[in-house]
Amino acid sequence: MATRTQAPSPQKADELAQAAFALFCSRGIDGVNLDQIAAAAGVTKGSLYWHYSSKKDVILAAADLYYTRWREEMAAATGPAVTMVDKLEAAIAYSVRSCLLNDANRIFSTEVIALSVYDSDLRASWANFQDEVDRFFLGLTHQAVGNGELLCEDVDRAVDLMIAAMEGIKQIALFRPQICAPQSEQRTCRRLMSLLGTPA
Known part of the structure; x- marks a missing residue:
């Protein structure tokens, strides 16, 4: 998990949602995991969890x-x-x-x-x-x-x-x-x- 030393960045949250949306469209929602979303956005999985607590939260953000x-x-x-x-x-x-x-x-x-x-x-x-x-x-x-x-x-x-x-x-x-x-x-x-x- 990421060390919580600063507030989550709305810009980074948007970047994660955009990366997730692109992956969901090309591979299907079931075919994408949080590691792949983090990698596509250029962040660690811990950083992703800093902004979203679950895959469902990421799906809702992409929506x-x-x-x-x-x-x-x-x-x-x-x-x-x-x-x-x-x-x-x-x-x-x-x-x-x-x-x-x-x-x-x-x-x-x-x-x-x-x-x-x-x-x-x-x-x-x-x-x-x-x-x-x-x-x-x-x-x-x-x-x-x-x-x-x-x-x-x-x-x-x-x-x-x-x-x-x-x-x-x-x-x-x-x-x-x-x-x-x-x-x-x-x-x-x-x-x-x-x-x-x-x-x-």
């Missing part, structure tokens, strides 16, 4: 990193759009690129969801993130409908279906990877957008 990146990159993707429909289309396009076409993100999130079946802490972590994603898309879609840019009879149901469709595509990609091939991007975006309504 938090995933959530933070989603917030930052989604804001950048939707920020330049002018109308609410434009923002919605940009949000779906970013989601398809990040959640479906990006192998690392798709693999990591699929594994976290699978582990969440048996782990209440991981389940609560992912559920909070999913609630944030739901609120984000509900907000954009309600505004688009309210502005008269989009026709949709039941926004809540439409958003539920769109997100469920995206998650379904992610799962099917395990067996049919071509569904998440780059050439499918525009068609997938159009189909997901169509679930939210019809342009006014």
Whole structure:
């Protein structure tokens, strides 16, 4: 164990989470141990334990990193759009690129969801993130409908279906990877957008 002579460094904790995320994406969460994470981050195992008390804590930190990146990159993707429909289309396009076409993100999130079946802490972590994603898309879609840019009879149901469709595509990609091939991007975006309504 590391000698506790100074407070844990938030920067080092982030570096460990980033190293863990990269390893989890390439080798699978079960295929990575704490020694490998420490080595990838260039620290001792004792230093890793200084910041995280268990592998589960590292997984949760990697998940938090995933959530933070989603917030930052989604804001950048939707920020330049002018109308609410434009923002919605940009949000779906970013989601398809990040959640479906990006192998690392798709693999990591699929594994976290699978582990969440048996782990209440991981389940609560992912559920909070999913609630944030739901609120984000509900907000954009309600505004688009309210502005008269989009026709949709039941926004809540439409958003539920769109997100469920995206998650379904992610799962099917395990067996049919071509569904998440780059050439499918525009068609997938159009189909997901169509679930939210019809342009006014």
